[in-house]
Amino acid sequence: MKVLVINGSPHLHGCTDRALNEVEATLQNEGIETVRVNVGNQDIRGCISCLFCRKHGECVFHDLVNEAAPLFEEADGIIVGSPTYYAGANGQVLAFLDRLFYSTAGTFDKTMKVGAAVISSRRGGSTSAFDEINKYFTISAMPIVSSTYWNEVHGFVAEDVEKDLEGLQTMRNLGRNMAFLIKAINARKETEGVPAQERRFFTSFHDGK
Known part of the structure; x- marks a missing residue:
């Protein structure tokens, strides 16, 4: 069992890393x-909606995204820190x-x-950043792992993070909860597989004319 961990901070040994x-x-x-x-210290450009990935199974830009895709595929979970x-x-x-x-859809x-x-902040703004990242999971039929507080540290x-004892406690509880959930899902997958996902409808509210 494996988890892919993404560090979105440009500071490789900063608060997010801790x-x-x-x-x-x-x-x-x-x-x-x-x-x-490590993503935050890389030159990563945004999607240009060229649909190259739909024909070729990978992004048109050959960078860290394509390198990380097979790691994501084989992982049982992903943690994104920012x-x-x-x-x-x-x-x-x-x-x-x-x-x-x-590109991997x-x-x-x-x-x-x-x-x-997992979010780090000096004082505030962390919960909206937390929400941004969670949306990638909820559109992909991926269960979100919770902890005993929002998954954040301060510093x-x-x-500074060493002094945030509750934040570090939250990270440990997150790790235990993620391990439990991965093991539980894998046990069920062995006997029943994963739930079927309907994808017949893609409604854009056109009137058909």
Whole structure:
């Protein structure tokens, strides 16, 4: 069992990284392998809606998105971490997620892969960034993993996060809950597979004329 961990911060050893480290250590203690991909320090451009991926099964831009796609496919879950910028997630990680989720829509099924957002902020804006990332999961039939508070830590530098004892506690509980959910889903998948997803209708409210 494996979880793909995305660090959306440009600071590889900053607050977001510290939070992710806490979740990863907990997952590993629960027997779940983790694979880390650093996105926030990469040059990631946004989707241009060219539909190249619909014909070729990969994004037209050959960068970290295409490299991460097979890691996502084989993972049982994904954690996306981001700092908070103007009450939202880092633009690079959002561009990465737009292209990762869209370009893989026709190549593998994300149903019952579990997802979690992890947010760091100095003071505020974290819950709206948290909401932004969770929307990628809810449109993909992916259960969202919860904890005992919103999945966030507070601090300006990584050393500040060490003082956020509740935040680190939240990360550990998140890791345990994710491990439990992955194991439970995998046990059910062995006997019944994943729930069927209807995709016959794609309503755009045209009048047909």
